[in-house]
Amino acid sequence: MWKTVKNSWKLWLITGLSLIALVSAICYFFSAENLGTKLGSRNGTAMGSINGFIDGKSAGEADGKEAGLSAEDTTVDVKGFFEGAGDMGVLQVLSASVDMSNVHSIGENYAALYHMIGKAVFTVDLNNAEVLTGDDSVFILIPVPEVKVEIDETQTKKIAEYQNVLFNGKTSEGYEAHVNSQKEVMSNLEETVTNYDTLMDMAKKSALSTVKELAENVSTEERKVIVNFKEV
Amino acid sequence: MKLPKKLHNNKNVNVILGFLSGIFLVIAVVLFPLGFNRQVDAANSSYYTSLDVSYNEAKNKAYDHFFEVEEEKNHVTNEVSISVSDIKQEERLEVLYVSDVDYQINNSGGTTIWTMLPGVGTFTVNLKSAEFIVDNEQKYVLARVPRPELSDFSIDRENVKVLLSEDGFFNGNYGKGEDIAREDYDNAYRNLKNKIQANNEYKQQAETSAEFIIKNLITAVNSDVDGLTIDVEFLE
Numbered sequence: 108m109w110k111t112v113k114n115s116w117k118l119w120l121i122t123g124l125s126l127i128a129l130v131s132a133i134c135y136f137f138s139a140e141n142l143g144t145k146l147g148s149r150n151g152t153a154m155g156s157i158n159g160f161i162d163g164k165s166a167g168e169a170d171g172k173e174a175g176l177s178a179e180d181t182t183v184d185v186k187g188f189f190e191g192a193g194d195m196g197v198l199q200v201l202s203a204s205v206d207m208s209n210v211h212s213i214g215e216n217y218a219a220l221y222h223m224i225g226k227a228v229f230t231v232d233l234n235n236a237e238v239l240t241g242d243d244s245v246f247i248l249i250p251v252p253e254v255k256v257e258i259d260e261t262q263t264k265k266i267a268e269y270q271n272v273l274f275n276g277k278t279s280e281g282y283e284a285h286v287n288s289q290k291e292v293m294s295n296l297e298e299t300v301t302n303y304d305t306l307m308d309m310a311k312k313s314a315l316s317t318v319k320e321l322a323e324n325v326s327t328e329e330r331k332v333i334v335n336f337k338e339v
Numbered sequence: 340m341k342l343p344k345k346l347h348n349n350k351n352v353n354v355i356l357g358f359l360s361g362i363f364l365v366i367a368v369v370l371f372p373l374g375f376n377r378q379v380d381a382a383n384s385s386y387y388t389s390l391d392v393s394y395n396e397a398k399n400k401a402y403d404h405f406f407e408v409e410e411e412k413n414h415v416t417n418e419v420s421i422s423v424s425d426i427k428q429e430e431r432l433e434v435l436y437v438s439d440v441d442y443q444i445n446n447s448g449g450t451t452i453w454t455m456l457p458g459v460g461t462f463t464v465n466l467k468s469a470e471f472i473v474d475n476e477q478k479y480v481l482a483r484v485p486r487p488e489l490s491d492f493s494i495d496r497e498n499v500k501v502l503l504s505e506d507g508f509f510n511g512n513y514g515k516g517e518d519i520a521r522e523d524y525d526n527a528y529r530n531l532k533n534k535i536q537a538n539n540e541y542k543q544q545a546e547t548s549a550e551f552i553i554k555n556l557i558t559a560v561n562s563d564v565d566g567l568t569i570d571v572e573f574l575e
């Protein structure tokens with residue numbers, strides 16, 4: 108009898124444990140997906156971050172170096188040629204000598220001071236002029252002067268130079284940096300001179316008087332010549 | 340000995356309990372592997388999804404950061420200051436534009452650099468020295484002008500192109516590269532300017548263009564004059 112009672116108690120225990128196992132299995136079954144997602148996401152993020160960092164660093168360094176050395180893309184389609192200055196030509200109305208100094212640097216490891224001499228020339232494109240002739244006057248409308256700057260390369264000199272002894276780059280990099288600099292210097296120079304109001308005002312006055320004088324010189328009739336700028 | 344009734348009922352309960360235990364265990368044994376498979380599938384899927392997302396995010400961030408670092412390290416800057424002098428009124432008529440190309444080849448210290456440098460020249464006629472003889476009655480204009488000359492020339496810096504650039508074993512340094520570039524610009528400038536000035540075809544073309552342009556200008560100012568005759572004569 109005692110054996111029966113004792114066995115009965117064990118069976119209750121086994122049943123209880125089986126029930127616990129079942130409940131655990133059910134809970135696990137329904138939470139497995141969530142658990143797997145979290146686990147996979149954590150590992151994926153870790154691996155992705157590491158690989159992404161390595162690849163991004165490598166690509167970023169390479170592209171950044173190239174961007175630092177290059178001022179802008181250059182598309183070239185140049186061949187020897189000559190062409191006329193249109194039907195009516197372009198009239199130079201004002202010129203000025205331009206003396207320039209340029210502190211050119213590459214990162215913190217190189218710097219050079221250059222001295223350059225050039226010429227700024229203001230021109231009026233007569234191809235865009237309009238001429239109206241009347242009985243006793245001639246009206247001429249001309250575009251606003253434009254400027255071009257020319258550098259005399261034989262007059263460009265390096266006055267001073269600083270170079271980091273340890274981290275002083277490569278010859279090819281120095282060469283490319285210089286070439287790209289010349290492009291940027293030129294475009295900025297023309298923009299600066301264009302926006303130099305005093306000089307532009309002088310160019311405008313010169314344009315009006317020069318065109319007027321030219322028209323008066325070649326006119327077969329005694330007429331009043333009136334020159335003005337086109338509306339922009 | 341017959342078991343008491345109470346004890347006999349316990350035997351039925353035991354059977355039921357045993358049966359239930361078996362069922363519970365079987366279901367549990369089935370559910371655990373199924374659950375495990377679900378976990379594995381979900382982990383796989385989310386692993387690759389988050390791998391892509393985090394990879395792209397980390398890559399972009401690292402790219403941006405190291406791009407900036409390298410760009411700054413190799414950043415080229417120019418600070419230009421200019422002074423303007425010798426301002427003068429001009430009366431030059433541009434009549435012809437000429438373009439040509441010079442190639443500079445450098446092989447020094449193991450470094451090889453090939454560069455194409457275009458140059459642009461402008462032929463102009465100085466109208467300050469021109470003379471216009473106008474005959475109102477005959478409707479005739481004679482323009483006596485100086486011959487066109489190459490008054491402007493410059494390297495077309497915008498279109499300079501480095502065709503090949505290879506460093507030697509010892510790499511050299513920035514300063515050497517700058518010096519070579521300066522020399523190339525200087526040489527190309529001299530070569531091209533001399534070449535254009537010596538080219539008689541350009542001079543003839545400039546005179547043809549000058550004649551054409553000056554006649555057009557005079558015609559435009561006298562557009563209401565019928566039967567106008569214009570001659571252009573170059574001063575010696």
